[in-house]
Amino acid sequence: MPQENVVTTMAARVASVPFRLVRRAPFQPPRKALILHPCCISQVMLATPLLAVLKRAYPQARFDWAVSDWARPAIVGNPHLTELVSTGETAVHQLSWSQLHTLIQQLRQEQYDTCFIPSRSSLLAYVAWRAGIPQRVGINVRGRGFAHTVPVPPPPGERHAAVVYLALAKTIGIDTGPEGRLPMAFYPSDGARTAVTKRLIDEVEWLGDVPLVIIHPGGGHGPYTDQNKQWPVERLVRLGNYLVRKHKTRLLLVGSPADTGLAADIVGMMPVPVANWTGRVTLSEIGALGEMADLYIGHDTGPTHIAAAVGCPTLAIFGPSDPRVSAPYGDEGKVMVLWKDGGRLDGGRPFSWENGVSVSEAQKAADKLLTRKP
Numbered sequence: 001m002p003q004e005n006v007v008t009t010m011a012a013r014v015a016s017v018p019f020r021l022v023r024r025a026p027f028q029p030p031r032k033a034l035i036l037h038p039c040c041i042s043q044v045m046l047a048t049p050l051l052a053v054l055k056r057a058y059p060q061a062r063f064d065w066a067v068s069d070w071a072r073p074a075i076v077g078n079p080h081l082t083e084l085v086s087t088g089e090t091a092v093h094q095l096s097w098s099q100l101h102t103l104i105q106q107l108r109q110e111q112y113d114t115c116f117i118p119s120r121s122s123l124l125a126y127v128a129w130r131a132g133i134p135q136r137v138g139i140n141v142r143g144r145g146f147a148h149t150v151p152v153p154p155p156p157g158e159r160h161a162a163v164v165y166l167a168l169a170k171t172i173g174i175d176t177g178p179e180g181r182l183p184m185a186f187y188p189s190d191g192a193r194t195a196v197t198k199r200l201i202d203e204v205e206w207l208g209d210v211p212l213v214i215i216h217p218g219g220g221h222g223p224y225t226d227q228n229k230q231w232p233v234e235r236l237v238r239l240g241n242y243l244v245r246k247h248k249t250r251l252l253l254v255g256s257p258a259d260t261g262l263a264a265d266i267v268g269m270m271p272v273p274v275a276n277w278t279g280r281v282t283l284s285e286i287g288a289l290g291e292m293a294d295l296y297i298g299h300d301t302g303p304t305h306i307a308a309a310v311g312c313p314t315l316a317i318f319g320p321s322d323p324r325v326s327a328p329y330g331d332e333g334k335v336m337v338l339w340k341d342g343g344r345l346d347g348g349r350p351f352s353w354e355n356g357v358s359v360s361e362a363q364k365a366a367d368k369l370l371t372r373k374p
Contacts (some may be wrong), residue, residue, distance in 0.1 A: 002116050024149055027172045030061045030114035030307035034107065036128055037118050038068040038087040041283075041302025042326060045074050045309060046162040047118050049329065050169060052117070055080040057174045066107065068092075073283040074302060077187035085110075093123055095314040100127070107131035117242045118165040120144050137168050159322075162329050179201065184329050188287035196281075196288045204250060204275045207242075211249045211370055214289055214307065215240060216298035217266060217278075218259035228320045228351045229299045231362075233262065237269045239297070239366065244272040253288065254281045254303070290314075295369050304328055309336050313369040317362060320351040333372065336365045 033054070044067060055063060065075055066085040075081060087103055088095050089345050095103065108131045115128040117138030128136045129147035133146070140151035152171045154164045162184070166176050176182070200206045219229035219235055243249045251270075253263045254277040263278035281289075286303050289295055290312035298304035298314070300321045308314040308330030316328055318339035325335045338357040 014330065027137070027150060028113075028327045029058055030135070032062045032110070032112050033058075033064070033114040033116065034085070034110070034112045034128075034133065035065045035116045035118070035139065036124050037116075038066060038124075039071055039091045040068070041071045041074045042300070042305045042328075043119075043161060044071040045167050045184045045305040045318075046184065046329065048075065048078065048185040048309070049162055049176075050116070050118060050165045051075075051078070051080050052182075052185060053166065053169045053174055053176050057169070064110070064112070066103075070303075074186065074306065077189055077284070078185065079187065083301065092121075092127070094261075102129045103127065107133070108240075116168055117145070117148065118161075118168060122146060129265055137172060139164065139168070153310065158325050160329075161259065161326055182329060183293055184305060184309035186286045186287045186306045188291065188310065192282065192284035192288040193291070196285050196292070199277075200289075200292070203277075204252060206250050208292075211243075211247050211294035212252065212289075212292065214252050214254055214286075214293045214296045214312070215251045215266075216254050216259075216286075216296070216301065216303050217262050219299055229318075230262070231299060231303065231317045231319070231355050231357065233265050233269065235357075235362070236297075236361050237266055239362050240266070240270055240274065241272055242359075242363050243295075243366060243370075246367070249294070249370075251291070252293075253278050254286055255279065295366060297366070300326060313372065314366050315369060316361065317357050319353060319356055334369070337371060338362060338365055 006027050023205050035127040037044060062082045063080055064083040064085055065081050066087050068087050069089045072084055104127055112133045115122050115133040117128055120139045120141045123149040125138060136148045137150040138145045138148040139150055145151045152167050158164055169176050189317040206212055219227050238308050240251050253274060253276045255263060257279040259278045267274055268277050274372060283306060287306045287310050290307040290310040293312050296307035296312045296314045300318050303317050305328040308328035311331055314330060314335045316337045318337060323337045323339050328335055338361055340356050
């Protein structure tokens with residue numbers, strides 16, 4: 001399946017003509033609704049505030065979520081959801097036409113009356129329409145939401161994904177609450193909480209007597225890995241050493257199996273003790289660790305959003321991606337994002353951390369998060 005491009009956008013604009021000619025019925029409160037937002041972990045996390053306000057407005061309605069297998073762990077424990085529908089291993093545009101038809105038939109059989117589509121995707125608009133869902137509320141940019149019965153333009157001047165997603169609720173008349181940061185939601189399993197508590201005692205010998213700092217050095221997970229997102233190893237090492245010296249912290253590395261080599265390099269370069277759980281921890285366990293840790297350090301990746309969602313003081317170091325679009329949303333004052341606008345791609349040159357976030361900047365931010373008032 002092709003990704004969104006000029007051709008698909010033009011096709012969506014043409015396809016939207018007959019939909020615009022049909023008189024739209026007033027929006028009706030849903031009874032059985034679907035959130036069609038498959039990818040990826042960070043973007044799924046940024047849509048959890050939308051789910052929360054929808055469930056608050058329609059407490060008797062059933063809400064399901066169509067999600068990729070990669071992003072499924074981000075919402076598997078969310079109590080507002082009844083069922084998770086698999087859209088495939090990764091992104092929907094990677095499905096064959098046969099697989100796409102199977103997904104559409106599966107959604108049709110569920111007989112949803114409403115579908116919420118936060119993504120700016122003509123393909124997802126097509127899926128919801130072909131699945132026969134009568135009410136389709138979704139973002140419409142340059143005609144990509146051609147089949148939506150309630151097309152929603154992004155709010156003027158707003159770029160952040162979470163705010164854009166919440167526009168779906170506002171458009172159908174839902175009060176999304178006071179302005180400001182709306183926290184994401186993540187629910188670690190009780191099993192994950194028990195497992196990490198035992199391992200912290202047995203393997204790290206951490207009893208809560210010193211600050212616990214979680215470091216995720218990777219740049220993503222699976223097909224969404226981007227090495228450009230990874231802060232240079234030597235800077236992470238210097239930051240870790242500083243935190244141990246000044247705050248007497250206990251350091252713990254986490255990450256996916258793909259990050260094991262990176263973590264081994266960090267361990268080898270650090271003169272201070274550091275526990276290494278890289279490749280041996282699930283996303284649910286990272287969330288459970290975040291509930292107990294004093295600080296989480298990571299990049300623009302799903303685990304960083306999970307740490308912020310459980311209320312862990314989070315230092316997110318951004319490189320080529322723009323935090324004005326995808327920064328984690330957590331409790332006010334508990335999330336700090338470091339980013340240099342000049343670090344973006346410029347004039348066709350590849351991204352470089354040379355002028356990116358410095359060690360001293362990260363040290364100052366970590367100091368603030370570790371010494372904040374409860």
